[in-house]
Amino acid sequence: ASYPARRYGIKSAMPMGQALRLCPDLVIVRPNTRVCVERSKAVMDILLQEAPSVEPASIDEAFADVTILPEPIDKIARDIQRRVNAEVDLPCSLGGGTSRLLANIANAFGKTQQPKDKPPNSIMIVPPGEEKLFLDNLPVGKLWGVGSRTEQALEELGVTTIAELAASSIDMLSKRFGNPGRDMWYHANAIDPSPVLPLPIQKSAGRQMTFQSDTKNEAELKLTLRRLSAEVGRQVRRAGLCGRTVTLTLRWEDYSSFTRQMTLHNPIDRDDQIYAAAVDLFHRYWLRGELVSLI
Template sequence: MAILFGMNLSGSVEEYGVPTGGQWRLDGATIDPNRWLHLSRPMTTPRKILHLDLDAFFCAVEVLRNPDLDGKPFAVGGSPEGRGVVSSCSYAARKFGVRSAMPMSQALRLCPDLIAVPHGGGYSRLSQKVMAALDRLTSYVEQISIDEAFIDVSDIPEDSETIARRIQMMIKEEVRLPCSLGGATSKLVAKIATNVGKDSVDTYWPNAVLVVAAGKEPEFLRPLPVKAMWGIGPKSAERLSRAGIRTLGDVQAWSEEALEAKLGSYGRRLKQFAFGIDDRPVSTDGREVKSVSSETTFDEDIADRDRLHSVLLSLSQRVGRSLRDDALVAKTITLKLRWADFKTITRRVTIRDATDLDQVIYTSAKSLFERAWVAGKPVRLLGVGTASLDTGGEQLSLFSQDDDREHRVQDALDDLRDRFGAAKTRWGREHSHDFGRWADVEEEKGEVF
């Protein structure tokens, strides 16, 4: 499904009469002529912005791992016995009312045949492959989450739908994942178009493409409910509904002054958004990852040391794999521990050599745990985190052959887990490592987790 517009302007430095060959210099700075052209494109030329969303990403990855899940109602997330939560659910499950962030136990009541699938890992690695494919198409790619990105394709000659279909085919062939795309002259409308496009098809994997024509944004947005607007949550939608504003057409009809009186300073911006006015550029500035962590809340409080150690190992493996998928190493290992009375503490250690190895992370986290845990005291939540991140892979210690051997073992384990699942492979022994300085800290909101 697509709405196409006839204006299809492209450009290069040659077409605009700009000297080519090499780079320019301006006030001592080096400038790429094509980059200058992209930023200085006349405002009368409509931009071509695409929003890409990997369809039910976590579920699609699990189908790659286990094709028998395809077409069945299943959910990726925690255990259904108690406090487990749905991270993602298949489209077959959504027909029963199952949704992300729903308790897994509730999801099973809605869909008794639901298959609960634990996180299998490898998501970051596949996400990186998708983004790398987009980077080959254009350098104007803004990743906004593990499964979403904006792409400015204004400088590509084809129309937006053709480009979107080409991207779909590329991702399907190279990464074997389904995706949907929305297109418009702005990021805001492109993202809404993706959602509307996915809702308009009734196939197991949407694979939708919906392009909104330049100048047609108000018409496209007018019948949509206010909750379709990016940034409008359930509470805001309810508040607007009480005021008689139920659709974006209602927002278009209200004056800016009335909206400001009802919503404050956001009212004026909402008015612009309701008409599709959004000049924010696709940002190519990378967002620095400051921490990588994983935690779990137990169905029942646990006071058994061996079981808690087993959980720490599993969490450490998840964190280690995420670091390796993102080509990161960490020097700080953090433990998060919540007692049955909900009091939460964190402990951390800075190790000598930055690492991305599961066993080093686990050994550090276990040592932190032994220092913090009171024998026999029930634990409600455990978390393992890493910080002080750097790129470039494991920084091997000088003269250390053991680290190189451990990395080869880790690579072999990753390969086995990709093929057979994380639960099939475990470390057989624990190693000891020389740690650095220790620091005990009370929990601060948003500090590590």
């Protein structure tokens, strides 16, 4: 939902019918997934260049651990924001703190301080030692894991602010809400030891296809192999990768699997190169007449 639309109470992921009831003159624009993915990758690339550890959280959100960097966190945030604004032509809001929890809430709070008629481009940093001061007066609904139902249940217990939640009994919260209640208490007390977990380095790319019915049609098998090779090619090129080992897996009608691989002299990333190696393996090891359920 665009920021002008949000003034009418329209929210992200809201059903279209409900959104149109709130704003009958709403302009509906189909998303361009390709552009979204490209812009997301461009932003993530900037983060990876500016921070030693980055954990993507969604297509438009990530956590970055900059603890070991010598620069002040506000300067790092300004540098990232400036680059995203200039290089990707997108607004960029950042939150900073001593934990993922604080950074996330600071980011959301910073956005609320921006003009309501355009996308926010904010920076909000919670200094070390001021975590409780920042959290205490916020409503409990700002905490991770506190949705509308949980917020209502807490309100029935007389708990409406994070300070009141922090002062509650952890045993009472655990008994009432289970493990999420314990987590709420820790978060209300600014305790969040969860680390930033960067994505592991991608070492392989693969695609598979399960046939609706087992097939021994060689033309169909090779056409499917060509399509899968093209998908793998796009995947590795998008990631800026190439590889030397091509692996082919076939699953027979009895659900047993057969895997063989070929290691090439030089790295490849083109669809035709991947297909050439894969179909070579296919010709070597597939016996005519054998039914295949997956390739």
